[in-house]
Amino acid sequence: MARPRKYNVNIPGLSCYTDARTKKVYWRYKHPFTGKFHGLGDNEEEAKAIAIEANSRLAEQKMKQMFTIKERISTKIGMSITVTSWLDKYLMIQKERLKAAEIKLNTFKQKTAPIETFRRECGSMELQSVGAKDIAAIIEQYKDKGQRRMAQVVRMVLVDVYKEAQHAGEVSPGYNPAMATRKPVNKVQRERFDLEEWQVIFKAAESAQKYVQNSMLLAVATGQRLGDISRMKFSDIWDDHLHVEQEKTGMKLAIPLSLRCDALDISLRDIINRCRDMIVSPYILHIHHTTGIAKRGGKVSAASITSSFSQVRDRSGLKWTEGTPPTFHEQRSLSERLYRAQGIDTQKLLGHKNQQMTDRYNDDRGKDWVVLAI
Template structure:
């Protein structure tokens, strides 16, 4: 908008700057009028300062887009809410046909993301937003959870990019939290001592299966006699869905046991479908019923603590749990020349390497 014609008294002033003299005291004041909005701004009594201010404002006005430019500018569409995409992502994830436990865990993590980022536009979520969220979780001592949430968030945005919701993944530039592994490893010597302290037959069977097969606690508790046929124990891992056939001739010389013998020892007077089961009534449990996971862990911990006292061992804040037998199995089978990765059902060798790592719990023989 062109400035109005200058009055005679304002010829020495830049466009849009005006002077006004107060008739009561004879003091001259300067004002600037915005040609677009019509608003008037007082610039005080200093002429030189007012001229500088006006020139600066006029320069900014000169580079301001014209009305035609603003009309023709592309319309900025509002970013879709992150919560909307999470609704679609749940369906995408369900199509992967993973185990019920995995779907349940991921579902709970998606709920967390909905609480934290759900009200934001998916395009408005920045790398800093993600980094702040993950860093805060790690500082609370939840580094493992921070890694899991980062992995999930990264996949959420990968799928969003594939469907055109976003053009970039803000998670890529973030760093995975460092996890300080605290749980102590289980050595073969300690395992044998715990085995001697295992007074319940079902605990011994569970320990034997754990070290021979290298399977997780819930998979051991779920093993059925009907899963043993054609010379193999068939296992479908609940966590990953990996399908394993473990030869019943599998033997560990370090403990002097083979899988076929252990399966045979699992049969007792109690009629049961489960390899690991109550041999006699116990509380509300009837003979033949499977063992709850917590019962396996608690019985193992009690035997472990008794063995530690006899061996003069003092554990730290994270003593070895029932799950540590999986790592011991990987190391024992590896030492006897077997492929620990296949036995554990890992997709990557790097994961198996983590289980092979004794974390300084075992002596290293040097020739």
């Protein structure tokens, strides 16, 4: 069973031989660890492909074993785990926290981009050797691009990465280079609505799908966030209340249908009745006309609501010269200001844990004049 002379095989582990009885050439692969031969048949191209794939997988397996051994050695002699290895473990911890409902899905998703940036910039470094200067350089990348809010998120996530590393004993107690960096300042440039501007946009929405005006009414009447408004169902209404479990905070609110916004001269019950039309749908906000990606009666996504609102706002004729135009979310601030003037407990309505957060929504960012009483 000598190897045929015309075959020049240069793939490790792969060889061929001629069967003395049939005179056919057969291929085989020798496992580098066990030394056993595995028959691969008489198809040369197929045999080569299998051998290449086998070598690739074995090499990958060997690399993983080497990394595992390296980590064990590092731990025993007091060396720090690498950033990449810890980030893999960190993500597993976050998935477990998500599964246990300790964090929300959006919180989990928010961590992805900062983690991958940290992996790309410092992945081969030892976790304990990363300094504040390394973290600051990453944050500066986002600030230079004008993405100050993202810079805040990156710092916040990396602070948590090192907190978890402390809990796991991978770094010294108190070691957190991200915490040592300066917090990026992100001054909000977006303008607020006043009631008159909101009414102009609402009027311009008459030519849009019916859900656009309905979404605006729900936003001001309930003071809830975009995602929560998108998920509202008719089945959430019982005992004469609209029940909302806030996606961001988990806060459970029961809003009376009798709640009336005096400035709009409309109650939540009136708005719900307006949303009940001839279209059969479980969702309070629903599609009225079938399109290529949306079916009549289907849920209106948060992205569709904010996109439709922006289109209506831009064609309303209103201009904002001091900052960027207000988004759909700014109706939450308008709602807070209108209801506070009525004497409604806006902290409970908005679902905030403290009054300080609610007061931020009450800030009109210089929209109105301060009247001196004499």
